[in-house]
Amino acid sequence: MKTCEIERFDDLLSDLERRNEEEQKQIIEEMNKQIYAVILKNIYFPFTKEWFDKMDKMIEEKKLSMENAIEFLKFLGYGKELKCLTCCSFDESLLGKRMKEMMIDENERNKEEKLLTDLCECYISLGHDKPPDLLSIYVPCLLKAASKKEENEKAQKDVEISLLALSNLENYEMPKELYLNEIKEIIKYHQEHRNLTHLAYQTSWRLLVNRLWVDNYLEEVIVNELHFVREAAGEIEDLSKCVDWKKTPKEMSREEMKGMLIIGRWFNDIDSFFSSCNLWNEELTGLNRGLVQLSRASRDNHKDICNRCLYSFGEAGKKRNVKNNDLLKSGAIDAVLEELQQLTLNHDLVLDWLYFFLNISRRAKEEEEDEKDEAKRKATKRKIFEKMEEEGCEDIITSFYGNIIFFLFHYECGLSLNISDYFVNV
Structure with a gap:
């Protein structure tokens, strides 16, 4: 069954047939204006x-x-890319096949650079399957387009589109010689000159961060050379200031909705970073502190954003090289304890919170075996213990005992049946 949106675009597409080229441009501008409404909805x-x-x-x-x-x-x-939607229809269509053939032909003729760039952007952004044997066409072409440094509005939009297309190639094997120096230069230039839009800058990171699981050598580049954690924290803070979190989604302006979508895209990268990277520095506390502020601001009217913040704390809590003091100083433990008061037995995040406290408790026991900074370690344990006791954490987690049994029976989840394993004792 056709949706109202498709029927509307069907009418506009039919109208194009009756128009000359200049009139078509005007109709396409109108169609482009409606895309946001359709995609956001x-x-x-x-x-x-x-x-x-x-x-x-x-x-x-x-x-x-x-x-x-x-x-x-x-x-x-x-x-499509802004909303992170999936599309298989373009690959199967005659138009998708036409554009693929044109792209290959245009690359072989090496005739018109702009046309090749346009074809790559369309094919990569709309297609679901990208033949790996064509990476030598996609990647250099899109990187060259994304490296333009003009700061006018049109140039910035062109760079955005190229980077969005390029981010589709995050899971493909490719030699670092094909992309690494160029994407590093794009990020470093922006850090010095601030020439990219918020969306373009977020997207420039995606190719790097989402390749961590296959390219371990990127850890040093991402953490200590390009400072992903610091940059993600700064971008989320800037974007959050542009959103009135007291509004409901229906009350928000289009720009506020776009800001929220970009924040959501940063969460995807942050979660990939937490799950794949074993190299850390002190900038982590600043990121978690920013997420704590965002979780509280979004709690009432944007629960999905709040939950994404709290999920990220859980991902950070899984890392052995993240210290309990890092989570304490940033306020992450406070934020999770506050949210725990709102949970019901059927809450989707129960499993994540159980993991969070289990990992904190295990880490505290491991730290006991390390004799360095004993006074500092005891002070941290005392603070966590007092916070958990004040919030009635033991009673709440005990009430989830049935959930623990369910999770252990249905999943290989690594939880413990011993309730005391979820608490930090002094």
């Missing part, structure tokens, strides 16, 4: 294979110029 990508096939037929019959088609498809891919 849906949790799925609404454009179908049939819709793309119809556009391909119009191109074949010269009822739609390739230039105008590309202009719309670039914006469509931009919206």
